[in-house]
Amino acid sequence: MISGNGALNIGALFTEVFGISSPIYLPWGRELKDYEPGDYRGVTFVDESQAEAYSWMGTPVIGTFTLDGCEKYKTYKSNGSPATVNLASFLIPYATVVSFSRPMNVSKTKVLGTYGTVKEIYGLDDWNIMIQGFCIEDRKRQGYRTVAEQVNALCKFRKVTEAIGVTGSIFNDKEIYAILIEELNFNPVQGNSSVMPFTIRAISDTLENLRL
Numbered sequence: 224m225i226s227g228n229g230a231l232n233i234g235a236l237f238t239e240v241f242g243i244s245s246p247i248y249l250p251w252g253r254e255l256k257d258y259e260p261g262d263y264r265g266v267t268f269v270d271e272s273q274a275e276a277y278s279w280m281g282t283p284v285i286g287t288f289t290l291d292g293c294e295k296y297k298t299y300k301s302n303g304s305p306a307t308v309n310l311a312s313f314l315i316p317y318a319t320v321v322s323f324s325r326p327m328n329v330s331k332t333k334v335l336g337t338y339g340t341v342k343e344i345y346g347l348d349d350w351n352i353m354i355q356g357f358c359i360e361d362r363k364r365q366g367y368r369t370v371a372e373q374v375n376a377l378c379k380f381r382k383v384t385e386a387i388g389v390t391g392s393i394f395n396d397k398e399i400y401a402i403l404i405e406e407l408n409f410n411p412v413q414g415n416s417s418v419m420p421f422t423i424r425a426i427s428d429t430l431e432n433l434r435l
Contacts, residue, residue, distance in 0.1 A: 286321070288391025289314050290380050297385045308383070312390075313367060313376045319356025321393060325349070350399055350427035358419040370419050374409065377421060381407040386428035401428040 292312035300306045326348045331340040358373035367373045380387060386401040394400070406424040 286391070286393045287314065287317065288321075288389055288393055291388030291390055293388065296383045296387070298382045299384060308379070310379055310383070311366065313373075313380065314364065315354070316356050316358055316361070316373060318359055319354060321355075322353045323397065324351045326351075350397065352399075352402060352423075352425040352427065354421075354423040354425065356421060358421060360417065370417070374419055374421075377407060377423075380404065399427045402426065403428045 290313045292310050294309045295307040296310055298306050298308045328345040328348050330343040330345060332343070333340050358370045358377075360369050362368055367376050381404055383404070386403050389395075389400065389402050394402075402425040404423055404425045406422075408422040410420045410422070412418060412420060
């Protein structure tokens with residue numbers, strides 16, 4: 224959110240667009256200036272040794288991840304015939320949060336004359352993954368620097384009709400190395416063209432189903 228003083232309040236956008244409370248606040252937009260944050264209490268600082276990358280403001284970032292590129296991802300042409308597409312790796316914008324849930328596959332049988340049910344556990348289901356973030360112009364990225372380029376990259380990955388490799392500790396620590404995108408949404412913010420909110424709904428997949 225760009226306010227009258229040039230501030231970019233991503234935290235407010237997370238609340239407005241996704242209903243997520245976030246303390247993220249970039250006080251001077253894209254201009255690097257000296258800034259005194261004031262007396263904030265109860266704030267925990269992350270050791271820079273844990274940083275996986277650095278933002279355009281020079282601040283450490285953790286939880287970054289990349290949609291892996293591939294020379295022959297499966298897709299379809301406009302006439303419905305099978306095709307392949309060559310995609311470069313895409314670093315997801317830093318202003319992104321990811322939530323994970325993984326249900327258990329359980330079969331329940333009701334039993335007369337007693338309480339509850341008999342449960343037969345068959346195994347774990349796929350991870351359900353919700354990725355919510357903002358495409359924001361970032362001139363320090365290696366590629367996909369503008370909002371339009373980032374949106375275009377996400378649209379290209381959405382056309383892939385097989386599992387997509389994913390690299391990043393936030394996924395790999397959960398033994399997730401590939402995801403299948405089920406839904407991609409863009410939710411423009413009225414009166415603000417400098418950011419583009421996006422939501423990706425995906426499920427985990429296995430490397431055996433991933434075409435390299």
